[in-house]
Amino acid sequence: MSTQPTADKSHVYISELASHVGQEVTLRGWLYNLRSSGKLLFPQLRDGTGLVQCVVFKKNVPEELFDALKGLGQESALVVRGSVRADERAPGGFEIDVTQAEVVQSVEGYPITPKEHGTEFLMDHRHLWLRSRRQHAILKVRHTVVRAVRDFLDTDGFTLCDTPILTPAACEGTTTLFELDYFGEEKAYLSQSGQLYNEATAAAFGKVYCFGPTFRAERSKTRRHLTEFWMVEPEMAYATLDDVMNLAERFLSAIAARVLDERQEELKILERDTEKLERIVPPFPRVHYDDAVKMLHDAHAKGELENRFEWGGDFGAPDETYISKQFDKPVMVHRYPAAVKAFYMARDPERDDLALGVDVLASEGYGEVIGGGERATSLEFLEEQLRIHELPREAFEWYLDLRRYGSVPHAGFGMGIERCVTWMCGIEHVRETIPFPRMLYRLRP
RNA sequence: UCCGCAGUAGCUCAAUGGCAGAGCAUCCGGCUGUUAACCGGAGGGUUGUAGGUUCGAGUCCUACCUGCGGAGCCA
Structure with missing residues (x-):
């Protein structure tokens, strides 16, 4: 040449x-x-x-x-x-x-023609599909979302402190883990959250975040799920649930503003209604779990929801969609029943059956984009929770140390990058928001 | 894991139980302003797999495989 x-x-x-x-x-x-x-x-x-x-x-x-x-x-x-x-x-x-x-x-027979194709064909040719205009636009938005995330946290005084991907045990016990053999001596697992390690680094640096790939071996098959996705998790020492909600609303607003500022051309290609993004500004509505349940009951009574929601559970996808459609902004639902939340969640001092957790539901029915809350500080409480959840105490000794030596109120959240990008782009499926998606039935290319 | 839908040309799709077709892509030809260009011509098929019903199955039945959508679970 x-x-x-x-x-x-x-x-x-x-x-x-x-x-x-x-x-x-x-x-x-x-x-x-x-x-x-x-x-x-x-x-x-x-x-x-x-x-x-x-x-x-x-x-x-x-x-x-x-x-x-x-x-x-x-x-x-x-x-x-x-x-x-x-x-x-x-x-x-x-x-x-x-x-x-x-x-x-000179090339002959490029498989992806300017006409329509089905998703299976396009996914099989993902390595080439990335060259198409729409995919290019989506991944440019992703790039901007990632930069906005980093810039926001960096200028807000957070220190990047990445957490391990190979871990010895479950962080949350409930969801399924990818297991692998660690030199034939023990089992290791791919991380499904940096949460617990974040609590350690937060006690060292005050405000921290980790940002990396996360793995969930859930057999779920919906437009919102990947088995490998990227999550950013900020954590703050000396912080409460209210601090986390304040952070989440400033954080999402900054991301939306940055996308609007830098990606007008891409949003146009994607035919995104940018007015919807312009509405993502503080303050976001804050709804107590009890009030959210009331909304769902009313909706069922009016025939707008098929199933009657029972107090005590986590919201299903149709419930989330209904709640978020009542507002033209993201909505923060807080104080869930402790029974459906992770073991490390702090309890509401006024209602022992509620956890100081918050889920941010994206607007337009895009679903849960952030989940987080305040962490429990008491050693005795956590020891009891480990017993109740039947988690191996040994594996969590280091974590309990955080409660022995300078335990303070602290709080944080996790945001799935792909769900955020899906929402920003106004598209149907998370699979287009990562270059090479990993899903239940998709490991290649 | 459960429920629903779909597998026909390289791709997207059509075909009442009765000769397997179109558009795009590919190849050949035409056009000095095209916008997923257009016009003419050519090649291209084990109708997902296995069995069954029938004079006759792409079409009906059974099982399996693959994919899609949804549920549960989650970010």
């Missing part, structure tokens, strides 16, 4: 074309689509930063080149040189009048 990509000083990215109008530039990319009209070719080039239409007049280029370009298949690798021209007729507003081009690789 004769190209020396890094040596070409005239190379620009498609996203930079606006500042090169009238200049000769070199673009390096892949053929997105090709239309022709006799002595005229319209190759659409993508380079990862954008999409631009090129124009090739037969008389402006050598005949062999024209014929070579004419026969190119979708996703052929291509370097073109030409002048940048603003043109109303072109999608994107700019066009390249091609004078030279080099076919880096």
Whole structure:
């Protein structure tokens, strides 16, 4: 190959074309689509930063080149040189009048055509599907969400303190873990939460967060579930349930604002109603579990909900959807029955049967996007909880140390990145919000 | 794990129990402004698998496999 990509000083990215109008530039990319009209070719080039239409007049280029370009298949690798021209007729507003081009690789039979495809086919070709406009837009939004998360926490005084992925035991006992063999000596598990370790680092740094992959071996098959997903978990020492709710509402608002600020073009491709995102600003409504249950009972009485919800349980998907649709913002439901929450949750001093936990339900029926709360501080209480939940005391000795040495009220939450991105994008399924989704029946590519 | 739906050309789909078809993709040809371009032509099939009913099954029945949607559980 004769190209020396890094040596070409005239190379620009498609996203930079606006500042090169009238200049000769070199673009390096892949053929997105090709239309022709006799002595005229319209190759659409993508380079990862954008999409631009090129124009090739037969008389402006050598005949062999024209014929070579004419026969190119979708996703052929291509370097073109030409002048940048603003043109109303072109999608994107700019066009390249091609004078030279080099076919880096001519491609035939790219599987993903510009027509419709089914999800199974697209998922089997996920490694190629990522090149499509919609997928590109979604993953750009994901990138911005991740940056917003980090920037928000970093500037708010949090220290990144990552927690282990290989762990000796369950953090929460209830959900299923992926098990693996640790040198034949003992079993290890892939982390399903950094929660417990966060409590240790919070006592060392005050405000901390961990951000990494999380694994849940649940046999659940819905548009909201992945077996491997990314979770960010902030934890604060000397903090209460109210502090966590305040943090959650500032946090989500900052993410939405950042997406609106940086990803207008992508949101347009996704046909996202941005007014819905503009409403994500503090304060969020805060609903006591008891009041949420009342709402569900009223809804059932009016025939708006099929099943009557019983006090004491966790909300099902239809219940969550109903509650969130009563507001035009995310809603925070707090003080759940302790019986349905994790063992380390603090109890409401006024109601011993309630845990100081909060779930943030995203707007538009997108469901639970954040779960968190205040942690129990008493050594005796936690020892009892371990017994009740039949958890192996040994494995939690280090955790109990946190209650022996300087135990203070502390609180935090976890947010699933993919659920957040799904909501920001206004799309149907979490599987599109991670480059290579892992689901119950999907381990490859 | 449970409930429902679907598997037909590379892809998306059609075909009353009676000759397996269309669009896109591919290949050949045409077109100097195309916008998922268009026009003409060509190739392309073990109808998910196994069995059954029938003169005859893509179509009806049974089992299995695969996928999709939902429930439970969760972020």
